[in-house]
Amino acid sequence: MAFEFTDYQPYDFANRRHIGPSPEEMADMLDVVGAESLDALIDETVPASIRQKCPLDWGPAMTERQALDRLRETADMNRNLVSLLGQGYHGTITPPVIQRNILENPAWYTAYTPYQPEISQGRLEALLNFQTMVCDLTGLDVANASLLDEATAGAEAMAMAQRISKSKKTSFFVDAQCHPQTIAVIRTRAEPLGWDVVVGDPFTDLEPANVFGAVLQYPGTDGDVRDFTPVIKALHGESAIAIMAADPLALALLKTPGEMGADIAYGSTQRFGVPMGYGGPHAAYMAVKDQYKRAIPGRLVGVSVDARGNRAYRLALQTREQHIRREKATSNICTAQVLLAVMASMYGVFHGPRGIRAIAQQVHQSTVRLAAGLERIGYEIETTTYFDTITVKVGAIQGAIVKSALDGGVNLRRVGQDRIAITLDERTRPWVIETVWRAFGGEFSFDEFESGYRLDDVHLRRSDYMTHPIFHMNRAESEMTRYIRRLADRDLALDRAMIPLGSCTMKLNATAEMLPITWPEFSELHPFAPADQAKGYRLLIDDLSDKLCQITGYDAISMQPNSGAQGEYAGLLTIRAYHAANDEGHRDVCLIPTSAHGTNPASAQMVGMKVVVVGAAENGDIDVADFRAKAEAHAGNLAACMITYPSTHGVFEETVREICEITHQHGGQVYLDGANLNALVGLARPGDIGADVSHLNLHKTFCIPHGGGGPGMGPIGVKSHLTPFLPGHPASGGDQGPVSAAPFGSPSILPISWSYCLMMGGAGLTQATKVAILNANYIAKRLEGAFGVLYKSPSGRVAHECIIDTRPLQQKAGVTVDDVAKRLIDSGFHAPTMSWPVAGTLMVEPTESETKAEIDRFCDAMLSIASEAKAIEDGKLDRENNPLKNAPHTVEDLVGEWNRPYSREEACFPPGSFRVGKYWSPVNRVDNVYGDRNLMCSCPPVEDYLEVAE
Incomplete structure (x- = not known):
């Protein structure tokens, strides 16, 4: 049949980028789950009492090309001048071999914390x-x-x-x-x-x-x-x-x-x-x-x-x-x-000690030349002994000098009303120094001045450093590239397989979203550069903040916290400042349920609050009676409660509004931990539920990658009454103290989250949340019978994650949760979150990014583990010498003597594993006790490696 234009059906590229299952696969998964439709599943899972009334809407989703064009326009609004502002921030040269093979390499930036x-x-x-x-x-x-x-x-x-x-x-x-x-x-x-x-x-x-x-x-x-x-x-x-x-x-x-x-x-x-x-x-x-x-x-x-x-x-x-x-x-x-x-x-590794020293010498000698030129002009250098920074006394003409340098493309730092500080770095070139001299009224050539030192003998280093062979390897780019590749091949990151970590949301970090972070207009700006040089950043941060406010129901966002835990800390400081402003600074009690996120109690302790723990009901929900009793008992001093929603038990609690109301009735503020926002976006807003402040894990819900355990980004959203108490900063003002070094935390990774929102649109973000919930319920259903799911809603549903109970395996077969985790490695999987929030369990979160095939592969691996545990229970496998106890198996297990009561094939190629392209763990199970008893936290000498090998 001839093609007719009327046959054309638009294809949703945005949703298919971040949403793994195809529409056809979703239909099959819904059949397994037993739901008529995706919306029907959401209605069964998310309480109607918290559902948001208006859909997210900031216009149609952009294509990759449109989003990148918008990012380019925004980047071009920044003015990337030479900043000699110092204060802990310096121009630097990223070796291209490191930029391309680490910073821009998903094998490195999609990895999880090395637990x-x-x-x-x-x-x-x-x-x-x-x-x-x-x-x-x-x-x-x-x-x-x-x-x-x-x-x-x-x-x-x-x-x-x-x-x-x-x-x-x-x-x-x-x-x-x-x-x-x-x-x-x-x-x-x-x-x-x-x-x-x-x-x-x-x-x-x-x-x-x-x-x-x-x-x-x-x-x-x-x-x-x-x-x-x-x-x-x-x-x-x-x-x-x-x-x-x-x-x-x-x-x-x-x-x-x-x-x-x-x-x-x-x-x-x-x-x-x-x-x-x-x-x-x-x-x-x-x-x-x-x-x-x-x-x-x-x-x-x-x-x-x-x-x-x-x-x-x-x-x-x-x-x-x-x-x-x-x-x-x-x-x-x-x-x-x-x-x-x-x-x-x-x-x-790339530069080695000689290269590092050469860079340091270059920076110092350039600074000496700069100072010599300024002294020739007639200025007093207040700094007599220095490395890369000098402070010059200039008197009333400070402003004129700073402006003249700025006209030449160089930012200088004002110190007080009559001094200027100048910091050089490895990017400083002769023309920069000559521009500075001109700003001060001198017309010199860089070559007119000889290199020298302005360091006293007592200050000089005499000891060696970076003596380990790793810092003396052949630094030819071929060898450097191969070294980086060898290390990457030893890891299992998201570019190889699903990482189904509950509460950690290891989702796709789309390549198009990652591209702008290395554009110089974003990457090379000094955090204390004049505001008019960062208009692009301001537009990006303001627009992303507006979108996050719409998503969460809050009135203002602070981008300053540069991790989730830092966001918790900042949120509690905001609450503390609010109480103090209302002459209630005595409020210092924080109610924290056992189902809250794990860092919450530590954050409360850091702001001087007393933690009162609230118990959980048998179904995993917050024990409302216990919560109410403790809120009443501490009513005079109640500062806040900290809850996680959905809870870390993986359910949407029906009583969340009641918890918020109880807290407010007794004078407290509600901190709702945003760790699980991936289950809420587009469906429910913390600010509407009754929360006053939340941190948002942009490195989870909004696609900033984990990077092997960081970077993170944990901005906080607040209701309007808390807005005056958000973190301030010496460089940008504000009545409150800062929690991070830079005014906007880690802004160079914000283009990732912004472009994610642009390319998904409100409807796409909502669909992503729905599919995340579908994927989790699909896993819970597929593993039903082999494993128990610890907590479910009254309708029998889980949220975007579920807790798989592996404790019966230990009771019946001696198989621990560690054994399960290590055996999953043989199938090419990172283990789910172990023993938290319940000891001896696995908390699984597939996210919306994973396809049905990858989820099925994980389920096949888990079901195989259950079968192996049953074989141990039935006496068909030895209780101590079996594939689970000996996992993970390495390439070394394929060669040499084999005296185990199961085959090499059973050991190395369990269900879920790939025959071609299989991931091989580089080591067998690591001895944790030995490591703590013999603590060694720096590179061992080569002879130590040889001793172990022998």
Whole structure:
């Protein structure tokens, strides 16, 4: 039959990009689930009492081309000038081999947090390289695997100092030469905990007997390089903790914090190849003396062995995770900046110690030339000893000089009313320095001045660093590319298989959405550049905020929090400030149900709130009677409740409005955790349900990738009465203190979420939510009989995730939830969330992105595991020597002697696995106990590897 134009049917490219199952597959899945239609399933699942009345609508969905054109127009509104503004942010050169093969590579940016070490060996090695590099540069013993940003790392260092100090004082000293945003974030963190922050000159104003610790900036924000050895000695004499905020590039030339006696060092690794991105994301670092390694916040990569005795990496001391310690946690850190830490570590591998030193020398010598030219003109350089920053006294002509430089394409930093600070970096070229001289009234050629040093002998570094062979490999691009590829091949990321993690929403990060983040108009902007140079960012942030307000029912959004846990913290600070403004600052009780998200209690503790735990009913819902009783008992002091909706038990609770009403009746505010927003978008709005504030995990619901454990982005939405109490910032104003280093957190990844909203449209986002719920119910139904689903709604439905009960397997066959998780690796799957929120269970979330075929493959693997457990129960498989106990199986299991009572084929190719293109775990099961008993958190010497191999 001839083609007729009337046969044409439009194809919904937007929905098919992010929505895995085809319409035909959805029909088949609905048959299995037992629902007449997708809308009928939603009506059975989502309570009618919370359904939103108006659909999401901001115009038709855009095609990829249209969205990219809009992004290009927006990017072009930014003016990308040379920024010599410093304050912890520097121009840097990302080696193309790192940009293309890590930052732009889904094998790296779609990976999950390395809680399953067997399938995370590549990321873990890269992070171990990061830790080793940081230890070497700082001269300290142990480093963590990164923190959110330099300012929050400073706040964490203060909190750690308070924990480990033997001093009973409640004051903390901050060097006035710390970056302004760091001082502000430290103040924010200290105030709710009752710590007094004293800011001044550590050589004249510090009284060591009166503080539990002090932080010293090295070099100072205005450029000064000072030897803090006597200050640190005085602190130790009074049992106080010495912290140094140190620039890692400067440490290639300067005496280390460890050599000065510092207990803790922190800083930013942004200038190690990570673009400024208008403020983030960037990886902060923290390093400590060996005696404090068990108190360091964040994640720590350690070295252990696998079941064959081979070297294997893992996250060490995992019991410190906040999901486990809850209100007893000393920090709520749940996110690192893994992708950015990997980039920084590869920058170190790529350049090696000689290359890093050469870059540091180039930056310093350029600064010396700049200063010499300014001195020739007649200006006084206030900074006498410096690395990359000088401060110049200019008097009343400050504004004219800054404008002249701006006209030449260069941003300079004003200091007070009569000084200018200038910070150079590895991108600084001779024309930039010549432009600065012209702005100051001098007409020189760069070549007129000789290179030199302005560092005193006492400040120079004498020790070696980055001595491990990994930093001395052949850095030919061929070898570098292959090294990166080898590490990526050891990992299982979303580009290989579904990662069905409950509450973590591992969904598609579309390539078209990722493209703009490396455009220089977005990636190279300094966060403190003049506002008129960032008009594109402002338009993007405002429009995305408007869309998020429409989605959530809130009235305002703050983009500042740069992780979900940071969003929790910011939301509770907003509530706390609101109560204080109403003369009810005594309200400090926070009700948190056991079904709330795991970091909630730690966040409440950080803002000085007292956590009162509310129990769960037998069906998993919040126990309303218990909630009401505790709200009444604490009515005079009730500050807030923290709930997660749908709950972490995977159900839409019918009583959520009642919980909100009870809280408001007794003077509290409702914090609704946005971790599970993927089940709400387009169907229900937290602001309509009765919530006052929520954080939104853009790295979950709105397609920013997890990056192997970060970046995250956790903006908060609030109702209008809380708007005046959102986080402020020294660079942009506001009455409240900041929670992050940059005004908008990690804005360079916001184009991902914005383009997701543009390409999906309101209808597409709503459809995505519906399909996420369908996929979860389909899994629950397919596994019915083999596994129990722990919690369901009265209609027998689950939300976008479900809790699979594996405890009967242990009772009947001795098969633990760990065994199930490791056996899934043999089928080529990352395990679901283990033992949370219920010990011995798996919380599964397929998301809307997965096709029916991939979901069926996962179900086949799970059903096979149930069959193997039944075979153990029936005595057909040995209780201790079976495929589940020995999983995961590696290529080594295909060769050599085989004395197990099951075949190699059963071991290596269970149902769900691919014959061609199978993922092979690079190590057998990792010994966690060995790793914690023999803690090693930096790259072992090569001979150690040889010993293990023997």
